[in-house]
Amino acid sequence: MDVATALPPSLMVSSGFLPIGSLLEALIHISNEIASIEKLPLIQTKNISTMIRRIKLLSSLFEEIQESSTPLPPSSILCLTEIFSVIRRVKLLIIHGCKEGSSLWNLVQIHSVSNQFQALVKEIGRALDILPLSLLKITADTREQVELLHKQAKRMDLFVESRDVQRRDELFQAMAANKEKKNSLDFGRLKEILSGIGLTILLDYDEEISKLETEAKKQAGTGGLIVVSNINNLISLVSLSKTMIFSPQESTISTNQQQLNLLNSKNDHSNNPDIPVEYRCPISLDFMRDPVIISSGHTYDRNSISQWINSGHNTCPKTGQRLIHMALIPNYALKGIVHQWCQDNNIPITDEATSSSSSSSQLERSRSNRKSYEKAIDNISAMKTAIDAAKMTAEFLVGKLATGSQEIQRQAAYELRLLAKTGMENRRIIAEAGAIPFLVTLLNSHDPRIQENAITALLNLSLFDNNKILIMAASAINGIIEVLQSGRSMEARENAAATVYSLSMIDDFKATIGAHPKAIMALVCLLTEGTTSGKRDAATALLNLAVYNVNRVNIVASGAVPLLIDLLMDDKAGITDEALSVLSLLLGCSEGLTEIRKSRVLVPLLIDLLRFGSPKGKENSITLILGLCKEGGQDVARRLLINPRSIPSLQSLAGDGSLKARRKAEALLRLLDRCCSQSFTHDDAE
Numbered sequence: 001m002d003v004a005t006a007l008p009p010s011l012m013v014s015s016g017f018l019p020i021g022s023l024l025e026a027l028i029h030i031s032n033e034i035a036s037i038e039k040l041p042l043i044q045t046k047n048i049s050t051m052i053r054r055i056k057l058l059s060s061l062f063e064e065i066q067e068s069s070t071p072l073p074p075s076s077i078l079c080l081t082e083i084f085s086v087i088r089r090v091k092l093l094i095i096h097g098c099k100e101g102s103s104l105w106n107l108v109q110i111h112s113v114s115n116q117f118q119a120l121v122k123e124i125g126r127a128l129d130i131l132p133l134s135l136l137k138i139t140a141d142t143r144e145q146v147e148l149l150h151k152q153a154k155r156m157d158l159f160v161e162s163r164d165v166q167r168r169d170e171l172f173q174a175m176a177a178n179k180e181k182k183n184s185l186d187f188g189r190l191k192e193i194l195s196g197i198g199l200t201i202l203l204d205y206d207e208e209i210s211k212l213e214t215e216a217k218k219q220a221g222t223g224g225l226i227v228v229s230n231i232n233n234l235i236s237l238v239s240l241s242k243t244m245i246f247s248p249q250e251s252t253i254s255t256n257q258q259q260l261n262l263l264n265s266k267n268d269h270s271n272n273p274d275i276p277v278e279y280r281c282p283i284s285l286d287f288m289r290d291p292v293i294i295s296s297g298h299t300y301d302r303n304s305i306s307q308w309i310n311s312g313h314n315t316c317p318k319t320g321q322r323l324i325h326m327a328l329i330p331n332y333a334l335k336g337i338v339h340q341w342c343q344d345n346n347i348p349i350t351d352e353a354t355s356s357s358s359s360s361s362q363l364e365r366s367r368s369n370r371k372s373y374e375k376a377i378d379n380i381s382a383m384k385t386a387i388d389a390a391k392m393t394a395e396f397l398v399g400k401l402a403t404g405s406q407e408i409q410r411q412a413a414y415e416l417r418l419l420a421k422t423g424m425e426n427r428r429i430i431a432e433a434g435a436i437p438f439l440v441t442l443l444n445s446h447d448p449r450i451q452e453n454a455i456t457a458l459l460n461l462s463l464f465d466n467n468k469i470l471i472m473a474a475s476a477i478n479g480i481i482e483v484l485q486s487g488r489s490m491e492a493r494e495n496a497a498a499t500v501y502s503l504s505m506i507d508d509f510k511a512t513i514g515a516h517p518k519a520i521m522a523l524v525c526l527l528t529e530g531t532t533s534g535k536r537d538a539a540t541a542l543l544n545l546a547v548y549n550v551n552r553v554n555i556v557a558s559g560a561v562p563l564l565i566d567l568l569m570d571d572k573a574g575i576t577d578e579a580l581s582v583l584s585l586l587l588g589c590s591e592g593l594t595e596i597r598k599s600r601v602l603v604p605l606l607i608d609l610l611r612f613g614s615p616k617g618k619e620n621s622i623t624l625i626l627g628l629c630k631e632g633g634q635d636v637a638r639r640l641l642i643n644p645r646s647i648p649s650l651q652s653l654a655g656d657g658s659l660k661a662r663r664k665a666e667a668l669l670r671l672l673d674r675c676c677s678q679s680f681t682h683d684d685a686e
Contacts, residue, residue: 125153
């Protein structure tokens with residue numbers, strides 16, 4: 001029996017999610033956005049077109065549900081909410097990833113991108129698992145199409161176009177030849193490859209170089225040195241191809257056009273003075289022409305905060321604090337200052353509420369205030385209804401966890417997992433319904449899906465601070481560590497690592513978790529075996545635990561140091577910053593310092609990271625170098641002095657790095673100067 005079919009009638013009306021009307025409108029709008037995409041990229045064409053076709057089919061389902069007046073069961077609302085989340089990621093992948101991203105980088109990452117398409121389709125399939133088609137008023141044709149989509153999504157295999165694989169392999173050969181400075185590059189064939197992915201005119205080449213440079217900056221903090229090096233190689237290859245394929249006259253015309261575009265762009269903004277940040281709305285970042293104060297004490301533009309509240313939110317956008325009422329109080333003081341600033345800078349004020357003092361505008365303002373008050377009362381009433389419905393839903397699902405069959409438990413745990421994703425209020429409600437002890441029990445389930453849903457539900461619940469205490473009080477840590485060490489799916493293990501990270505945000509729990517005999521070793525194992533996301537979760541959990549000094553010794557003893565150093569060189573791991581942060585903390589104990597000193601590859605790596613790393617990566621790199629030098633590391637200082645890249649990198653960081661990085665760079669330069677002077681004096685004495 002489906003959980004949704006057993007829900008009481010009172011729960012068929014509302015739930016703790018976005019109002020169903022707004023949700024369906026959002027689903028239809030975003031589906032139409034994807035369906036209207038034109039001029040598909042020449043890479044991942046089949047995956048993109050197939051995904052668009054699936055979204056179009058779902059759009060028909062959404063439209064028929066919207067046209068029907070029959071109340072929806074909570075199970076279908078959970079399904080639609082999850083599908084909306086997936087479709088948003090589909091839009092990001094197609095538009096921002098494939099269509100607007102670097103074509104060459106997408107070609108290099110062809111298997112990774114294809115994996116993302118496969119994962120999204122499977123997520124749609126999992127969401128459709130809980131869609132009660134028999135209860136929906138839709139046509140037989142749409143029902144059959146959705147059932148077929150559901151079946152296809154469940155058995156979706158990875159698809160990679162052989163044409164793209166061939167282009168990628170030929171591109172790799174060209175990259176290798178370019179890197180080794182060989183003269184064997186076939187620019188005729190290279191032009192065919194680039195043309196095949198959409199680079200046909202000179203402007204395409206310039207835009208591709210710009211996209212690759214943006215990608216290099218994005219990957220600097222997470223992709224590792226090899227990734228950045230590969231992207232730089234691609235930039236070099238495209239630049240070289242541009243000069244060999246196009247004539248100098250064409251290059252000059254293109255450069256002049258770019259300069260003209262830049263000049264026009266500057267002229268467009270030259271007449272508008274910069275608006276002070278305190279005059280901008282924190283939501284829209286636009287000018288606040290009608291500033292109002294909400295119950296949290298923060299000020300927003302009336303239109304922006306009204307849209308926020310009317311869309312179902314009951315918290316302050318800036319702080320997340322729950323609003324005790326929805327009244328909007330005019331901020332007359334700020335409004336006067338803003339309008340004076342507008343007059344001083346010759347900016348027209350179009351706010352009709354203050355531009356006229358006529359009796360008609362006063363009457364209109366009075367009506368508007370009355371409507372706002374009535375709307376606030378309606379919002380409070382709607383919120384109360386949603387909270388009551390969420391309580392009943394949570395209590396019902398917890399009952400199914402306690403007494404249901406294995407299939408019912410699987411579905412109930414999945415719906416609690418989804419419900420716990422949708423805000424702090426729902427997390428509090430689920431905990432108060434008594435879900436945590438039952439979810440902890442299900443961590444030992446032999447069913448992989450039940451275990452996965454249970455650990456993910458606990459992860460979502462732990463985002464509410466009070467629930468962290470309840471989870472630890474339920475003796476959940478043993479079950480969580482067991483899942484982390486030997487969970488029945490990789491997703492369950494990785495979500496267990498994320499749960500450890502979340503729980504360890506409370507200082508008292510750092511020692512408790514670190515003292516567990518399997519916790520640290522299980523996290524270190526995940527650094528080796530997990531996906532990129534799982535490795536990042538494991539590294540951030542270790543980072544949290546390493547704040548507590550006793551845990552540092554255990555982390556070092558588990559063999560984490562050489563593994564973390566290897567991850568700095570792993571372009572697929574993508575956790576450069578996290579690995580550096582953990583190593584920086586481990587340097588604070590003698591055992592960690594001893595292990596880190598054993599590495600012969602770390603110092604050259606750190607020197608390169610001073611040049612190519614993210615701002616955070618540069619800070620941690622220089623922290624490690626400085627620590628190694630200060631603690632009697634004269635050998636490290638000598639290696640720095642003989643490396644031709646180290647001093648320029650340190651000088652650059654001392655000039656334009658962050659405040660912390662500048663201070664440490666200056667300290668390290670002084671230390672190296674003393675070391676150099678001592679060496680010179682010693683040589684003279686001899």
